[in-house]
Amino acid sequence: MRIMLFVCGEGLGHTSRCIPLAQQMQEEGHDVLIGAYGYSRELIDKKGLPTIEIPPEIQLVGNAGSLDLKASILATIKSGELLGILKINRQLKEFDPQVVVSDSHYTAAIAAMFRKKPVHLMMNQSNMEEFFYNKGTFMKAIGRFTKSFYNAIFRRVDGIIIPDYPMPYTICRMNLELQEELDDAIFYSGPLVGKKYEEVTRAELSKPHVLSTVGGFGYREPIFRKVIETAKLDKMISYTLLSGPSVDPEDFTDLPDNVTILKFIEDQFPYIKSSDLVIAPGGHSTMMEALSFGIPMLSFPDIDHNEQQNNATALEEDGCGKRLDYSISPEKLLEHIHEITKEGKLVEKSRELQELSNELSGPSAITRMLESKYMQ
Numbered sequence: 480m481r482i483m484l485f486v487c488g489e490g491l492g493h494t495s496r497c498i499p500l501a502q503q504m505q506e507e508g509h510d511v512l513i514g515a516y517g518y519s520r521e522l523i524d525k526k527g528l529p530t531i532e533i534p535p536e537i538q539l540v541g542n543a544g545s546l547d548l549k550a551s552i553l554a555t556i557k558s559g560e561l562l563g564i565l566k567i568n569r570q571l572k573e574f575d576p577q578v579v580v581s582d583s584h585y586t587a588a589i590a591a592m593f594r595k596k597p598v599h600l601m602m603n604q605s606n607m608e609e610f611f612y613n614k615g616t617f618m619k620a621i622g623r624f625t626k627s628f629y630n631a632i633f634r635r636v637d638g639i640i641i642p643d644y645p646m647p648y649t650i651c652r653m654n655l656e657l658q659e660e661l662d663d664a665i666f667y668s669g670p671l672v673g674k675k676y677e678e679v680t681r682a683e684l685s686k687p688h689v690l691s692t693v694g695g696f697g698y699r700e701p702i703f704r705k706v707i708e709t710a711k712l713d714k715m716i717s718y719t720l721l722s723g724p725s726v727d728p729e730d731f732t733d734l735p736d737n738v739t740i741l742k743f744i745e746d747q748f749p750y751i752k753s754s755d756l757v758i759a760p761g762g763h764s765t766m767m768e769a770l771s772f773g774i775p776m777l778s779f780p781d782i783d784h785n786e787q788q789n790n791a792t793a794l795e796e797d798g799c800g801k802r803l804d805y806s807i808s809p810e811k812l813l814e815h816i817h818e819i820t821k822e823g824k825l826v827e828k829s830r831e832l833q834e835l836s837n838e839l840s841g842p843s844a845i846t847r848m849l850e851s852k853y854m855q
Contacts, residue, residue: 480853494523511529604655638848682749777815797832
């Protein structure tokens, strides 16, 4: 079967879940071509998967720790990429797939529908209009248009894939507002995670161990530094902090002995498996990775980022993590860390979700679903 997979490159969560899906499809003997752009395409290329360059759908512009929607809309219009549907149409014609899977790249979904190709839209959020709330009359109007636009697409695609646990365990459930008429079209695949738990060898880390993926750049820097201050309060707990490529670990000269800062880890799964706790923002893919390995999370969702805040709230409601905010003190943060590393709170539910993730086997589930529909 010829499958074309399109990846939204705004944030790497889409990329990290599409890689294992494409790899599984290839293992099952299918001919897969991935449309991606920017750093997302670079990461996919490194995995040896076939890719083509596609136009970015939107350009995100941030300011003071939050998404600037008006600036993002203007930047997208100025880029001229709104006409990218013509390029994607040509690419679809050349590859001639039997089915298209679009991970939140709506231009690709529309182009595939124009060419009368079956389209399955993969997403973990359908209430994008929330980004436009309380931002003035102009942005409210844009929000109404956005809701109408996405709902029209939802009704016309051949299926909607939610790369999350099925209800009632769905972490992204607060970000899903789909009409009841679409229930039969929705497929909860389970998490799409780059490696299976049993395939990963633990990193050799001191225990108990905390892995922080918050990053030390921009508006997240206060949390990054707060984790370091928290580490100083109890030297019996070790920490690995990922700073991100824009931060030099050598700039931190007053680190306690129980903290290691790394710019980047090529493969995070050995670190996740060897940790007792993950501290991260509220991104959906990171939550799926941690929970698929049975590791509780402390989530610091980005400011004014509705999707991340909803994910973090669901995480806490389900008893496998806590939603925290930027104002927390190091002392209070340490209390939450002690609850997990010393008292074992949140661990039981996290391990239940690990078992469920293994049972669902997301990449295989999607591949089997597509085979049942489109293989003669």
